[in-house]
Amino acid sequence: MSRRIWDIPGGIHPPENKAQSAGVSIRQATLPERVYIPLQQHIGAPAKPIVNVGDRVLKGQKIGEATGFVSLPVHASTSGVVEAIGLHPVQHPSQIDSVCITIKSDGEERWIERHPIPDYRAHSKKEILDRIRDAGIAGMGGAGFPSVVKLGVKSDTKIEQLILNAVECEPYITADDRLMQERADQIVAGLEIMAWLVEPKEILIGIEDNKPHAINAMRKACEGKPIDVVVVPTKYPSGGEKQLIHLLTGKEVRSGGLPADVGVVCQNTGTAYAVKRAVLDGEPLISRITTLTGDAVTHKGNYEVLLGTPVADLLLQAGLQRDRMHRLVMGGPMMGFSIHDPSVPVVKTTNCLLAPTEKEFPDPAPEQPCIRCGSCANACPVNLLPQQLYWFAKAKEFDKAAHFNLFDCIECGACAYVCPSSIPLVQYYRFAKGSIRTAEQEARKSDHARTRFEARKARHEKEEQEKELKRQERAKAAAAKQATKKEAPVKPAPVAADAAPTAVAMPATSATDTAGEPDELTKLQTAAASTMKRYKDAQKALETAEKAGSDHIDALRKKVEQLKAKADAAKDAFIAAKNAAKAEPEAHKPAHDDPLAALKQASADDFNAYKAAEEALQQAEASGSGDLESLRTQVAQLKAKSDASKAAMKEARAKEKEEIQARNAAADPVKQAKMEVAKTQVLLKKARKALEAAQASGEGDIAALTQAVQDAEAANTQAEAHLKQLEGA
């Protein structure tokens, strides 16, 4: 009985070129003098180093720790001494160096103590998942997604198919082919562990029909086991995860979704092998099978390579003819990356190193105009219209490109392969994707800034309103008291005639009292009103400037804040004076009435909530159960809230301080001037530091920063002059 195979649209049949490396058994690569272990060899957060320079490490020892849910540890691939932890060239599309741990090998290959779990079924799934995570296993087909994330299926998801991706559809690569021929039993053992973890209804192995030996080996290893070896026709890119799922099950993974959504878990052959080693042998992922091929390589074939081995060492061992090598590719010819520097290390995803000659991989032909022949659309495995996407990308009509499902492009390169005009189509799509992502990020940032600004404005308005309300209440209370007072002397008058003089005298005193006071009060009131008006005007100006996108927004904003502080101070002074004038010492408000205290309390509460949620998330992650996604969003939300309330508290505190200072300063102009000098000095220092940093890194708007320093200097000089003047006076 043969299983139904669903066809995928498009696809191409490039020359396979697998024979060069498929005929030779896997060879052990020699121990390099040094290994360079990148902290990031997977999708997700990089690992955090847990060794120091000079430490002795053993083979298999964990030297970098995972830093999150989607993150993995890294291990020493040989025993030796940590020589450096720092930047080293790695394979990166932008040729960016990355942090690597350099280990100088002692040549002894001394293993750390290993803890095999031969009876994994007797353990909890969590233990086995933890073992897989601790072994640092990432998808070894190319993308390097942490395998444990895929295997840690949520309890409410039913997995129907576990698929082992042994298609290996890229030309030249034979790493999985050889591994299956030589170690089929171990692969199947690993597959069984994964099956035990995800409990699928059926277990499928997808292999292309161009690997008859591997098919036989796998069939033999699967005998008597509920595993179906399915042979699929050779066509690129049948080995794409979504493509293989469609081939074997007819299911389509929703755009932007995960295979688990349709009840499928798909794992690579090398990954299954690594899982077996991690669980049954207790060995972390420290080596892999890599195909060394291309006409510039003399001893083509597959090598078992320690992770971190420099590519140059490996090629040398395989007999590289350097003068014939025209380019160097990590990965296959369809989706691999050019390597700019042969000192980059082999990583978990390095399935192939390709060193072709110029004749083998000639330079790309010059790009001709697109004639919309449609060859690309016929080759596209996801039914896009590459010719249209190309026009949109070229014209930078990114909204149209997105509408034509640009983000469903898997960058397999089939379109560019068949294009008669030699247009580097994939490159156009990467450009368009990158531009859209950047634009989205910027939009998010500006949205964030706007929300913050609006929240701030709302907060200030609310504070104003509260103050106003309190003021009114106080005024009312004062008026009421005044009224009772007025009534009081009138009422007793008829009763106590002897009190009359006093009663008469009372208004007199109060009259004399108020005769001096109202003057002062009016002054203060006028001052408060005028500063308030200035503040409002400045705020208006700021708003217009913000709308117009003026350059002086920062300056204006500062001014508005200063004026607000002044206005508040003036108002407070006025109120204080008024209260004093009324001789009505107000009772101290209880602490909880103080807005600052309330903010403090809120901040603390929010922070506690955030911490609690984070703890819950960590527990959930550790157990691999629960709705991690929603927990994570919850944590993020709480963190944002906590940060916001903290910021609000800090702001309130700063304002209060400013108010106090302003109040104090109002009493002592010399002190105010001194403070001004100190403040400007701090600002000047800050500005200088920023400028220096920018100059050192060569980033940022140096002209603007220089201007800022000059401004700060001017302000400082002015403040000093003012102080001298006052002191002189």
Added chain:
Amino acid sequence: MALLNVTSPHLHKPGNTGAFMRQVIYATVPGIAVLTHFFGWGTLINTVLAVLTALACEAAILKIRQKPIAFYLNDYSAVVTALLLALAIPPSSPWWLTVVGTSFAIVVAKHLYGGLGMNPFNPAMIGYVLLLISFPKEMTTWLPASGVTASTEALNLLQSLQLVFTGQISGVDAFSGATPLDTFRTYAGQPEVLDTNAVLHGLMAGYGWEWVNVAFLLGGIYLIWRRIITWHIPVAMLAAIFFLSGFFNTAVDADNYGSILFHLLSGGTMLGAFFIATDPVTAATSAKGKLVYGAGIGILVYVIRSWGGYPDAVAFSVLLMNLAAPTIDYYTQPRTYGHSKPNKGLAKRS
């Protein structure tokens, strides 16, 4: 040593646009042979004239536009344009007709729009329509097909050259004859004439023209086999003509509306369906879009032939559908993997 640093894919299928275009040229060979057989050397002379004119114009414009001349001449697109125009021009037409039409096609219809790949209209058909509107007499005067009457013979090389370059042939007085489409149009509704006119009675359809169309059909099948074109446009266009002519011929009036085979094998039907409507630059591009586009051309061809002012209509139909192609493309996107239904229209403005 400096290694070449390029992004994936690192492999490229051999072949380029020039090879693509050359296949189109090869596919016209049967058609040219049959045209020459029935109408003499005029077609070949036109072809040579048109190709030389096109190459000269293309080179001149490329020079003005400061583009690499050899690089662009090598894509053979100018040759294909010239060839298709030459096949559409009557073999008896004067030399300047071919030169004017070709230079207009290359200079105005192609390069003023931005050159290869940028032109919204099929350049050969723009050239053809310019000539048809400006010089209707020359453009509708065809030679009688050789053998249509016992005395009709195809012109020999000398006669053809004389005709093209001087406008007359020594010793021959009447050398013009109407095409089957023209004849049918003139005598539509007069069954007594239609039944006896030899021009209309070849083996299957109009004399001579039926074989011209069969030859282009063969060339078209070759193009589909070589995957230069897909079946969608020709099949949709021919199907539209098939159903319309079948309906009007059998259900409405056989005397006023030609038969299915007559329509399929007359005039520019097959040349249009396989060589002109399939010009990828100006056609719709998705599979569904091509069906709509091809059917549109077929309908227009039939409508103009039956009720319009011109005997044949491939050029006008193609140009009208060229206008519609971008819109058709927006509404005929395929369903992408992982999406429940295809997108329609333009991007939503946020």
